[in-house]
Amino acid sequence: MTTYGWIGLGNMGGPMTANLVAAGHTVRGFDLDAGAAAEAAARGVDIVGSIAETVAGADVVFTMLPKGEHVRAVYGGEDGIWATADTRALLVDSSTVDIETSQHCHDTSAARGFRFVDAPVSGGVSGAETATLAFMVGGSPEASEEAVGHIEPMAGRTIVAGGETTGIAAKICNNMMLFINLMAASEGSQLADRLGLDPQVFWEIASVSSGHSWAQQTWYPMPGIVDSAASNRNYDATFRADLARKDVTLALDAGVLTGVSLEAARLAQRQFDRLIDEGLADKDCSLIVKYASPDGGAPGWTGAGSASAERTLSAAEMKEVR
Ligand SMILES: NC(=O)c1ccc[n+]([C@@H]2O[C@H](COP(=O)([O-])OP(=O)(O)OC[C@H]3O[C@@H](n4cnc5c(N)ncnc54)[C@H](O)[C@@H]3O)[C@@H](O)[C@H]2O)c1
Numbered sequence: 017m018t019t020y021g022w023i024g025l026g027n028m029g030g031p032m033t034a035n036l037v038a039a040g041h042t043v044r045g046f047d048l049d050a051g052a053a054a055e056a057a058a059r060g061v062d063i064v065g066s067i068a069e070t071v072a073g074a075d076v077v078f079t080m081l082p083k084g085e086h087v088r089a090v091y092g093g094e095d096g097i098w099a100t101a102d103t104r105a106l107l108v109d110s111s112t113v114d115i116e117t118s119q120h121c122h123d124t125s126a127a128r129g130f131r132f133v134d135a136p137v138s139g140g141v142s143g144a145e146t147a148t149l150a151f152m153v154g155g156s157p158e159a160s161e162e163a164v165g166h167i168e169p170m171a172g173r174t175i176v177a178g179g180e181t182t183g184i185a186a187k188i189c190n191n192m193m194l195f196i197n198l199m200a201a202s203e204g205s206q207l208a209d210r211l212g213l214d215p216q217v218f219w220e221i222a223s224v225s226s227g228h229s230w231a232q233q234t235w236y237p238m239p240g241i242v243d244s245a246a247s248n249r250n251y252d253a254t255f256r257a258d259l260a261r262k263d264v265t266l267a268l269d270a271g272v273l274t275g276v277s278l279e280a281a282r283l284a285q286r287q288f289d290r291l292i293d294e295g296l297a298d299k300d301c302s303l304i305v306k307y308a309s310p311d312g313g314a315p316g317w318t319g320a321g322s323a324s325a326e327r328t329l330s331a332a333e334m335k336e337v338r
Contacts, residue, residue, distance in 0.1 A: 017041050018166060021074035021101075023067060023090055024111070025049075025056040027254060028137070029080035031144040032110075032170045034059035039169035046070040067093070071101035076166045079109045083262055084117035091121055103129040108163050110135050110151070112191065112259075114266050115181050122155070122180040131159040134180070135167060136187035138194075141254040142234060142244040148172035152190075154183035185270075192267035195260055195284040197229035198302060205238050206308040209315075215241055237305035239316035246300035247316035253300045260301035261288035 018041045022033050025047040033043045037060035045061040046069070047053045057063045064070055067090060071077050077097060081087050087109055091097045097107065107130050109121055118134045125132035133155030143149040151167050151174040153160045160176045167174050177186045204227055208218040215238045222232055235254075236242045246254050264285045271278040287304040296303060296319070306314045 018075045019073055020044070020166070021070040021072075021077040021105070022046070022061070022080070023070055023078070023097075024080035024082075024086075025052045025061065026080070026082075027141050027256075028110075028144050029078075030056050030059070031141065032078075032080065032137075032149070033061045035144075035147040035170050037061060041169065044070050044072075044074065067096055068100035071097055071105060074101070074105050076106045076108060076163075077101055079107075079111055081111045082259060083111070084113035087111050087113050087117055087121065092124065098124060098128050098130070101130070105130070106159065106162050106166065107132040108135050108166065109133075110137055112136050112187055112263055112266070113184060114269065115184055115188070118154075118181045118184045131156070131162070133159050133163045134183040135163055136183055137170075138187065138190055139172065140234060140244070143172070144170070150175070152177045152183040152186040154178060154181050154185070156180075188263065188266045188270055191260075191263040192278065192281045192284075194231060195264050195288075195301070196280045198231040198235060199280075199284055199287065199304065200227070201229060201232040201235065202237055202302065202305040203308045204232070205236060205315075206305065206310075209238070210310065231302075235300075235302045237302045237315060246302050247305070247314070250316060250318055251300040251303040251314070253298055255301050256298050257288050257291040257301045257303065258297035261285060261292060264288065 020036055020041055020043045022043055022045045025045050033045055033056055036043050043061045044064050045056050046064055046067060053063045079087055079090055081090060107125055122132050133153055135151050135153045137149040137151050139149040147170050149171050151171050153163055153176045164174050177183050219236055219241045222228055234244050236245050237247045239247045246252060264281050267281050268278055268285060287307055291303055303314055306312055
């Protein structure tokens, strides 16, 4: 059995560590947020009070943090991972960060005698819960192979993308495609609705037609169609709008560096900016459906600009109505 040290027990880190515990491993976890820590404790994670305690005796240390700045702080702080962990531990960052931060983690880890891999994930909270995440791994062949074994209890597929930062490069491209597809699912769902189509029937048609996508399958922004969609729960985040904006901006920055034109990604960024400007940064990114709706509301949304009471029915109620 493996001893995991885990920093960042939020929407993703919570269910990921629960799967490690379920597979019989020991997980020591740390999060600044008491609520996140308490939820992880309820699912079998040993909660400790510092990074040093998290990494003590760990075979492998995972970070699952919001942004590059958090990863740099947790690794490089005075009492951070590099200062307190044993070089015996393999270091794995599964956060979605910029390529520069990931390269910094590779370089500094190597300079301090650690093995490090970037191993971001795709599959959302639902994939984290069901241990079906796709992991994309970047690093030396030896460290990557070692990481694959530790990742296995949380993953549906693990693909070694190549050398340092290739996992994060793949993740940035993938998520740009996801958020463009989310715009398509948002606009398609609203147009179908206004054209009088039954939402369930249209979703089934799109599912077997060329409008099909992961966003359409998993985050469809109409209540009562897909259980994993935030539209069933008043857009409580499975993927926060500010994190979606971060990811699409990472792609746009990479586009500037490489000279690739990313007009659709720019549109997605603008939609997330609008949510953030409205004070909705911590709501689910699929709330961009508001901007497709003719009345500025969103199906299943009770917040400002919500259209009408019948749009707030629960998933079960919606099914009954039909
Ligand atoms: N939510 C998704 O669907 C999804 C899917 C794939 C990848 N990701 C990526 O995974 C990462 C985590 O996403 P999430 O949705 O779990 O975010 P989240 O905000 O729900 O969780 C992050 C956690 O990190 C904690 N944290 C922040 N700074 C810390 C510090 N210094 N020390 C200890 N804990 C700290 C926060 O308190 C929070 O609980 C992000 O990079 C995100 O882009 C998210």
